[in-house]
Amino acid sequence: MVASMPLLRSLPFLLVTILLAACGTAADTKPGPIVLAAASLQGALDEAADSWAAQGHARPVIAYAGTPVLARQIEAGAPADILFAADEQWMDVLEQKQLIRPDTRRSLYGNRLVLISISDGSRIQVTDQAETILRAIGTSKLAIADPASVPAGRYAKQVLDNLDLWATVEQQVVPTDNVRSAARLVEIGEATLGIVYESDLVGTGKITQIGRFADAVQPPIRYPLAVVASAQHPDAQSFADFLASAEAEAIFLRHKFTRLPEL
Structure with a gap:
């Protein structure tokens, strides 16, 4: 088990590299922003990415894993434009290390x-x-x-x-x-x-x-989103904003997420 941990921690980094290579094989195809996202977001976020692409944008390149793995990848310098996490604490850690842009941080959706x-x-x-x-x-x-x-x-x-x-x-x-x-x-x-x-x-x-589980026995579950400090893609902020739109909200609600009031 111990021997396998470095490989497990590198999986999102490897997946992003593979996806970027695949995107680059098509003529005149430029990949969209790189999104590192919590595994529980996959169904809703994939559908939201498809809707974004249907509007004429390059489809985002998305790698899914547990939030701690994603945060460590950003700490290690993995290519990323957006982090969509399942934990405020890890986002706090990255903000303290100046690895995300704090003015882009928002918690859009919740879960139970x-x-x-x-x-x-x-x-x-x-x-x-x-x-x-x-x-x-x-x-x-x-x-x-x-x-x-x-x-x-x-x-x-x-x-x-x-x-x-x-x-x-x-x-x-x-x-x-x-x-x-x-x-x-x-x-x-x-x-x-x-x-x-x-x-x-x-x-x-x-x-x-x-x-x-009743609200009295479970903690509030929030999904924070932020643009990564080292983001390079010009559409990073635009896609982050799209995820807060009414169109994206309808997708996430269908997938049984809840919409949180923005502070």
């Missing part, structure tokens, strides 16, 4: 955590969430993103702490490198339950939501 299981026709009736989790998990596994490094995992752990469950289920938790991977473990039957974002349920019929 939900409890999921496989869609096998045996839906669990949710009454008390703590009791439901304990009854459903039994001796099996609970998939969440890694709480030590991934925002979605940190949020999930906070929910379990607030329900007085973390100490009870900690040994049954399977941490993953991003929230999409946690959903995947439930899909393939490697975990009985998972805690993921509500937006992760869009487009899949293999998993189902069996409960939403």
Whole structure:
């Protein structure tokens, strides 16, 4: 595992390089701005990028990974024009290091955590969430993103702490490198339950939501966006502004994100 970490951390950098090379193979094709984005944004952001491109712009080059991986890539000098993260804390770190343009920073969208299981026709009736989790998990596994490094995992752990469950289920938790991977473990039957974002349920019929966590037990989930300090693409700010538009908002709402009031 330790030997594989440098490769995992370099994946967004490698992906951007590959995508840029592919874009450059077409005659007279210039790639759009490079966007490093949290994995949970993929469905909505891909659709938004397609809408942007349909207006005559070059389609953005997007690399997805967990927010900590993306932030470290920017710290390491990876090519990037925009960061669309799932965590205010990591954006704070980059702002303190002057690696983003603070005047471009905004938090546009939010999300919610939900409890999921496989869609096998045996839906669990949710009454008390703590009791439901304990009854459903039994001796099996609970998939969440890694709480030590991934925002979605940190949020999930906070929910379990607030329900007085973390100490009870900690040994049954399977941490993953991003929230999409946690959903995947439930899909393939490697975990009985998972805690993921509500937006992760869009487009899949293999998993189902069996409960939403009350506001009282889950933290606010916000997706900050900013132009990277070293951004080179002339359309970086324009695409960032597009993501705040009514057209983009409609896309994100379809994908079960919430729109946050801009301060």
